[in-house]
Amino acid sequence: MIALRLYRGPMLIVIFLFLIGINVYGWRSSGVNHVLIFELDPRNHLSEQHLMELAAVLGVVWALSILSFL
Numbered sequence: 001m002i003a004l005r006l007y008r009g010p011m012l013i014v015i016f017l018f019l020i021g022i023n024v025y026g027w028r029s030s031g032v033n034h035v036l037i038f039e040l041d042p043r044n045h046l047s048e049q050h051l052m053e054l055a056a057v058l059g060v061v062w063a064l065s066i067l068s069f070l
Contacts, residue, residue, distance in 0.1 A: 010065075014058045014059045014062055015055075022052075024046075024048040028048065
C-alpha cells in the first residue's frame with residue numbers, strides 16, 4: 001500500500017509525457033501548427049518521438065525503482 005502512494009506521482013508524470021507525445025503526433029498529422037499556437041521556439045522543441053522516448057525511459061526507471069523497492 002505504501003508503494004502505491006509513493007510511486008503514483010512519478011507515474012503520472014510518465015503518463016502525462018506519453019499523452020503529450022500522442023497529442024503532438026495528432027496535431028502534426030492533422031496539420032495544426034502547435035509550435036505557433038503555444039509560442040514555442042521552433043528551433044528548440046521536442047518532437048512526438050522524443051516525448052514518447054522520454055516517457056518510455058522514465059517508465060523503465062520508474063518500474064526498476066518500484067521493483068527494487070519491493
